[in-house]
Amino acid sequence: MGGNDFSTSSQHKKIYIFLTLTALLWGGNSVTAKYVVGQIEPMTAVFLRFSGITLILICLTLYREGKKGIPVLGQWPSIIAMGAFGIFINNAFQFIGLSYTSAVNCTLISATTPAMTATFTSVFMNDKLNGQQWLGVASSFLGALLIISKGSLSAITSLRINYGDILIFLSQVSWAFYSIKGRSVMKTLSPIATTAWTGLVGTILFFIFAIWYGFDGTVALNSYGWLSMVYMILGSGVLAFCWWNQGIAVIGPNRTTIFTNIIPISGMCFAMLFLHESINWSQLTGAICIISGICMTTQTIRWGFWRRH
Numbered sequence: 001m002g003g004n005d006f007s008t009s010s011q012h013k014k015i016y017i018f019l020t021l022t023a024l025l026w027g028g029n030s031v032t033a034k035y036v037v038g039q040i041e042p043m044t045a046v047f048l049r050f051s052g053i054t055l056i057l058i059c060l061t062l063y064r065e066g067k068k069g070i071p072v073l074g075q076w077p078s079i080i081a082m083g084a085f086g087i088f089i090n091n092a093f094q095f096i097g098l099s100y101t102s103a104v105n106c107t108l109i110s111a112t113t114p115a116m117t118a119t120f121t122s123v124f125m126n127d128k129l130n131g132q133q134w135l136g137v138a139s140s141f142l143g144a145l146l147i148i149s150k151g152s153l154s155a156i157t158s159l160r161i162n163y164g165d166i167l168i169f170l171s172q173v174s175w176a177f178y179s180i181k182g183r184s185v186m187k188t189l190s191p192i193a194t195t196a197w198t199g200l201v202g203t204i205l206f207f208i209f210a211i212w213y214g215f216d217g218t219v220a221l222n223s224y225g226w227l228s229m230v231y232m233i234l235g236s237g238v239l240a241f242c243w244w245n246q247g248i249a250v251i252g253p254n255r256t257t258i259f260t261n262i263i264p265i266s267g268m269c270f271a272m273l274f275l276h277e278s279i280n281w282s283q284l285t286g287a288i289c290i291i292s293g294i295c296m297t298t299q300t301i302r303w304g305f306w307r308r309h
Helices: 002-036 042-069 073-097 103-110 113-124 131-149 153-157 163-185 191-212 223-251 253-274 281-308
Strands: none
Touching: 002 073, 002 103, 002 223, 002 253, 042 073, 042 191, 042 223, 073 163, 073 191, 103 163, 103 253, 103 281, 113 131, 113 163, 113 253, 131 281, 163 191, 163 223, 163 253, 191 223, 223 253, 253 281
16 A cells, blocks of 8 residues: 555656646746737648647657557547647637737736636536635636626726637636546546547648638748747647656546646736746736635645545
């Protein structure tokens, strides 16, 4: 029993390190994506990104797992749903949204994911939240509303809200669904295989829409643009997605999303450093509300986790 406990503890420590690195990589993704969509159409950008991610992951899956890494017929409906929501809708809304809003706003609004995930698990998986956790959910959504409205009540009442901020917010809703659905899928399929095949579904959808938006096979990226694309494929793509799904498989969606606490902090730092974006009072206040909400939403889960292990 003691040996198993030690093995489990060691495995969880590795997962925590990988999830921390994932959050840092995703914090930089908004910055690189913002740069890329300044040069090429968003759907083309996200199609190129997931073409690279999917090709690499399918090759790795087949090399490591062979036929075992290929989903059976009964697994495809869930994989298609994950690919449509977590890959296609999530990334399409994020890349298009970045054409209208700042990288700082993107990372701050993305920090509502733990609250959304906790809400969805409560509603769809009967994982009930207590009063403190619901207060945390409300605080996170209030923070997102402050950022989206830029702290202006009139912007809300007159619907003068940034289109890009709304898309970023909806992208996080789709990501919460992806994380929850992934827990059941990865009971029978490995994290890397799940990422590969959901990525394939997303890539096919991206290709269709890239053609719709005028993609003709030419890509007008400069050297920094291609460097950013490599980062989005290998860093915030292949590595981050595999580590994220591995975290969901081992410690569950609620505990995994705790690590997104790091994203707004790293994202703001990257945006200020590389894009020279400024931070205003509504963004800072919104960030405080979101992070406070995350702490309230996940605190009970964390303490429960440590008691059980």
